[in-house]
Amino acid sequence: MTNSPSLRVGLLGFGSIGAKVASELDAGAVPGARVAAVLRRRADAGPSAVDSLAELLRRCDVVVEAAGPAVLREVAAQVLDTGRDLVAVSVGGLFEDGFVDRLPRRGRLVLCSGAIGGLDLLRAAAFAGPLRRVRITSRKKPRSLLQPWMEAWVADRLKTMEPGDEPVELFDGGVAQAVQLFPNNVNVAATVAFAAGDRALVEVCVVADPAATRTAHVIEIDGSIGSYRFEIANDPSPRNPASSAVVAYSVLRSIADLRATGVRIG
Template structure:
């Protein structure tokens, strides 16, 4: 029986996931409903899909629909607000805005809920390896390098004196723990949250953010050391079409995660 899928958030990632299910790219799945707080957004996306999922701007009505898997593809705020009700209703949840899980209380509440939580690896590589040696890790550092325009609008700049339009060369604009980074750059470093959950936690995982006007890709470099040895992973991602803050790999990772949730058969990795 096909899994019934609902999507929260009809922006770049939500739209791409909807198209993947609608086109049959994700097999054994049927898109039944869309939700976005922006009036008309869900309706606009639904009108482009042959499956014509029901559009909603009211969460209660969205939750009244029969659904097996709900994808959160909106924002950290949406994840904090809607994740628990989805899971308490016995539905499985795929979380894209993983930075919200830096909230220990929220994370604990989700882990004790009825439904299952799925987290895509996002725009980085090596997560299976990090998980395998998590008990042997001494340090984990993520260095993210993006063009200044890809960092624009982050809450970090509300209190910082740094002006992105004045950056002319590679500049480290932030260094700190992942717990802080995911709050100050919620649309840029959800990968830091994935890495933290897989490894040594939000407080011990270090994040460095670099603005470089010469970059046309979004680069994520992971360095992990411990008694097992040393890992180094570097991924240079093309920005997602229509949203330079999001790497295209993050969209592809979300589609692959949803496919693994809905489809049976061989599974490679964790």
């Protein structure tokens, strides 16, 4: 579907990520790509808004999901079964054991790198042989990590932490549990796990840091051909401090890659 003269993009989600992707595409950020439809969930979805997934799929060649893990799980099979490509932002939504393996293959599933990098080297290291260790530590502003399941005293502490307070480690364990406990905060960890090829190997640490002005991730890899460490510090999205500003541009890069016919890196 992506070989048409104009790549028609459908958006699921019109928050800080979806709205930015739409405005950049409207400004010509990806030549040959345009917004064809936005599934209506907000009043400000614009003139391309539609009321159903079926209508969105009728109008587009590629679907960008930026609506959360639950929505991704709900629509992934239907999108791919129509032959449309699917760019997934909420990668944690795919983490249920065996879910990806059950998806139709008529369209391409693209896991957006989102707020992290180094995935090309991680995949290469995993291809060379079994990895011994993969760990991602994420530091975020305390309020962005609030969850409904937290005990009242934990939630109150996150709400009242000040820059001079010590950081608090909220989680240290496997990706599957991290995705369940922090569904909107650890998409990066899920993406790392998919890239590593061994989801049980990847360790996740989530830290609430009251001094954080950026969202920081440290990825540590130890494998048969080398050891690697990546440090990432992302500015928050102006519209949603819980999301990183770079995510929308990662989506745009994914769209450009689907559109590209020339030299590609990675």
